[in-house]
Amino acid sequence: MSINTSTKTSPAIRAAAAATFVVFGINGLVFASWAARIPAVTETLHVTSGQMGTLLLCTAVGSLLALPTAGLVVGRIGTANTVRASGLLVALAGAGLALSLSGESIAGTAVCLFFFGIGIGLWDVAQNIEGADVEHRLRRTVMPQFHAAFSGGAFVGALIGAGLSNIGVGLPVHLLVIAGVVALVTLLTPRFFLPHVAAAAPSDGGPKESKGPSAWRDSRTLLIGVVVLGATLTEGAGNDWIAKASVDGLHTSESTGALMFALFVLAMTAMRFFGGRVIDAYGRVVVLRASMAAAAAGLCLFVLAGNVWLAAVGAALWGVGAALAFPMGMSAAADDPQHAAARVSVVSTLGYISFLAGPPLLGYLGDITGIHLALLAILAPIVLALVLAGAAKPLRSK
Structure with a gap:
């Protein structure tokens, strides 16, 4: 550890x-x-x-x-x-x-x-x-x-x-x-x-849970959820389809496809281990935008590359881009400790919907275009996450 x-x-x-x-x-x-x-x-x-x-x-x-x-x-x-x-x-x-x-x-x-x-x-x-x-x-x-x-x-x-x-x-x-x-x-x-500090009762004179709008009606939380939705679709698609897309699109062996997947996971894991310092140095929003840009560039290089080596570079860049967005979304949702539980729950739900439902939908699209080209559909949520990244700006301390 x-x-x-x-x-x-x-x-x-x-x-x-x-x-x-x-x-x-x-x-x-x-x-x-x-x-x-x-x-x-x-x-x-x-x-x-x-x-x-x-x-x-x-x-x-x-x-x-x-x-x-x-x-x-x-x-x-x-x-x-x-x-x-x-x-x-x-x-x-x-x-x-x-x-x-x-x-x-x-x-x-x-x-x-x-x-x-x-x-x-x-x-x-x-x-x-x-x-x-x-x-x-x-x-x-x-x-x-x-x-x-x-x-x-x-x-x-x-x-x-x-x-x-x-x-x-x-x-x-x-x-x-x-x-x-x-x-x-x-x-x-x-x-x-x-x-665990439970919300105090009114008679305590201490802080108590706000009775304001539900986290599902909080605009910042929902925008962060959309960003995380795009990020988790990016990660989930890589996990589920990068090996298959390598075999179908690049005409490689199954073992090479497995190695391409391993490279994607390795790049993502390494970036998660060392990315905290980058976030602290440049800020959450800048790193989030850079992550989505890297994911988009890596995805395009992977899909459009004419050989395995360029596709491998694309897979690694895709993994680097997919690594930090979800954990940054969790941090952003929990910026206000008083509402952290409800807001993290909302953002997690939106992320899981994308993570679980997105890859099967790509599979259905792949039946029409081939899974290799179908992956380009992820560009839409990636670009949306990049545009909305400002929602993850840290809240000012009260």
Whole structure:
């Protein structure tokens, strides 16, 4: 763990930063541990790709139902207890998946994936709110490093999944072990989170939650959400389609397509680890605009390049551009700590809608134009995010 913390920072804040980093990493680990073994699920349940897509939709529906209410949950019980509750739900859902797969039950798998999605959605919002709070206390940008932890955890999870599959360890056993790890880490790690301060009652004489407009009617929050929507579509499209587009558009082998995807992820993860200093030096809006410009340039180079080497440069530049926008959006949504939970929930919901729905829509477009050219459709939300980047300007301290 490499979050840069000053020696002048209090031990409690340093501990909270480390705990948040771990929670982000475990979130990525559990997500990729499942995703890496989806082929094993299709084989176990004897389902087609289309039927597997329907099962995966259960996870998406669960997350999208949980995300709009996550701010209320965090506001009521705090980030630590939300991570504990959501982690337990994910662990129980994982154990249920193991049993359902052992019994080859499609219905049981669908129900467990629905609750898995709810747990992941709540967990995601809570960890981002905690990360934003830690960032405020440290007085420097560290949110990209937390998201780098997620990417790193996902990379490790994918390697574990591939390794266990290679040596013949069954998916039910894998899921049960992951469920145990998730339950243990999410129960113990949040004890180091920053204390939750509930809104005071009027009689307390202390600060209380504003009764103003809903976060869904706050114009700045919605504009930030649109920026994040464009950013998550950029990232999601790269994750889902860059390997396939390399094979179809550049006529490369599947292994070369996989390497192109790995380059995209590596560039994105590296930028998240080191991007905080860039944001602190040049400001959130400037870096956000530069990120979207880099993503657009990288995407165009990847799609229009006539050879693999230029396409590889484009893939790396695309990954660099996609890296920082989402964590910056989370930071911007949490600028006002009093409303952070509700606003992060709104921005996360808009981002997840794009992340989950965008790549399939690109797939449908790809049936008409070919997935390689279909990726150019992402330019529209990228340009929109670039134009609206000013909405992420930090709020002035009151």
